[in-house]
Amino acid sequence: MNDATRQTMQTWLQDALPDATQSNPKYWFPLTMPTYGVDEIGEAIECMVDFQTSMGQRTRAFERQFADYVGATDAVMVNSGSSADLLLAYQLVNPLNPKLQPGDEVLVPVVTWPTQVWSIAMAGLKVELVDVDPQTLNVDLDDMRRRLTPRTKCFFAVHLMGNPCAMDAIRAFCNEHDLLLIEDCCEALGAKFDDQHVGTFGLGGSFSFFFSHHMTTMEGGMVTCTSEEQADELRVLRAHGWSRGLQNQVADASPAIDSRYLFVNWGFNLRPTELQAAFGMHQLVKLPAMNDRRRELATRFDDFVAAHPGLSTPKVPRGGEGSPFALPVMLSGALADRRGELTTELESKGIETRPIVAGNLARQPAAAILGDVDPSAYRGADQIHQRGFYLGLSPGFDDVVFQRMLETLDASIAKVSRTSSIHKVA
Ligand SMILES: Cc1ncc(COP(=O)(O)O)c(C=O)c1O
Numbered sequence: 001m002n003d004a005t006r007q008t009m010q011t012w013l014q015d016a017l018p019d020a021t022q023s024n025p026k027y028w029f030p031l032t033m034p035t036y037g038v039d040e041i042g043e044a045i046e047c048m049v050d051f052q053t054s055m056g057q058r059t060r061a062f063e064r065q066f067a068d069y070v071g072a073t074d075a076v077m078v079n080s081g082s083s084a085d086l087l088l089a090y091q092l093v094n095p096l097n098p099k100l101q102p103g104d105e106v107l108v109p110v111v112t113w114p115t116q117v118w119s120i121a122m123a124g125l126k127v128e129l130v131d132v133d134p135q136t137l138n139v140d141l142d143d144m145r146r147r148l149t150p151r152t153k154c155f156f157a158v159h160l161m162g163n164p165c166a167m168d169a170i171r172a173f174c175n176e177h178d179l180l181l182i183e184d185c186c187e188a189l190g191a192k193f194d195d196q197h198v199g200t201f202g203l204g205g206s207f208s209f210f211f212s213h214h215m216t217t218m219e220g221g222m223v224t225c226t227s228e229e230q231a232d233e234l235r236v237l238r239a240h241g242w243s244r245g246l247q248n249q250v251a252d253a254s255p256a257i258d259s260r261y262l263f264v265n266w267g268f269n270l271r272p273t274e275l276q277a278a279f280g281m282h283q284l285v286k287l288p289a290m291n292d293r294r295r296e297l298a299t300r301f302d303d304f305v306a307a308h309p310g311l312s313t314p315k316v317p318r319g320g321e322g323s324p325f326a327l328p329v330m331l332s333g334a335l336a337d338r339r340g341e342l343t344t345e346l347e348s349k350g351i352e353t354r355p356i357v358a359g360n361l362a363r364q365p366a367a368a369i370l371g372d373v374d375p376s377a378y379r380g381a382d383q384i385h386q387r388g389f390y391l392g393l394s395p396g397f398d399d400v401v402f403q404r405m406l407e408t409l410d411a412s413i414a415k416v417s418r419t420s421s422i423h424k425v426a
Contacts, residue, residue, distance in 0.1 A: 081208025241267030
């Protein structure tokens, strides 16, 4: 596309784009709002007019930029965060380079997005769900210790809602028990522990670029890697098991096979499109400012919560720096059993709410897949299941809207508390 055409396109896009703050007609305080604009859409259009829609140079450039941002050796882009989890799990059981054996046990926190858990089960490994501390929303190390068996070989951490796990304790635990460590960072891009980005502590980290996450590629995900060899291994698994696009060419390729269709392993097709990478390149530039704004709003929310008995937000571990994904709240005291009333009230006033992801996953119908799991063995998760919910967070929320949300929340808490004491007197 030449400069004049690009200029015309950008001007047209500028005029055509509606107000992002009005993108959700049902809620004036939605879970999220669009953070992409002329740059991302324009670059995606360029991919199409250049007939470069399938994975190519933009994807590779974005992978490099992302790896540099989080401080990883390399990164491999995929079509979703769930696919990133799947690659991390299948890397453990790669038939040509297995790190674990079928049936080996992997510890996974019981409060998480379910595809993190399924990735392990689908890879033929045994999931051992571990309880979560309701004060942090992250793994309960004591429960992790209790659930260790001689077959435990790996811990798949998750940094829920952008709150980093206490990685010093987790690393020490994994070292002590000779466990591999992988990290689901799909809700935590930008979070750090001891100034080190999550996703760089173990054998790899998964990230999601779904619409509501810290940055978006529409759908999309990334796996961070510790070496070029590992990145090549993941690229083979990502795309058909073939050898195309590797950093290090396969040395022992059979001369009898056309290298364009050389299959060196089994594999999926989890490739992103070039349009997604085009979005990603621009979103990554905006990410630090977007995350700063998220932090600023989350701090205001923390101050509000601190002034309201019966409400709390997750504690960040010492040494941790959160990258807020949303505004999670735990209820206690007189409000402990009033979640349903409070969220119904907020929804009726135009504020969107959600439970804290799947809650106690052992209570979801799909947990039957895992076999004999006792849902009542997860007391921390049950508290989150019954008393937790979250409000949305977007860098696009302006101060006026945010203040209005706080005032509405304040009035809703007062209303629910009033009915709660009337119930008690009656
Ligand atoms: C913790 C966690 N892991 C994995 C995923 C899956 O990401 P995606 O929706 O991009 O498949 C999500 C999605 O929200 C998530 O929150």
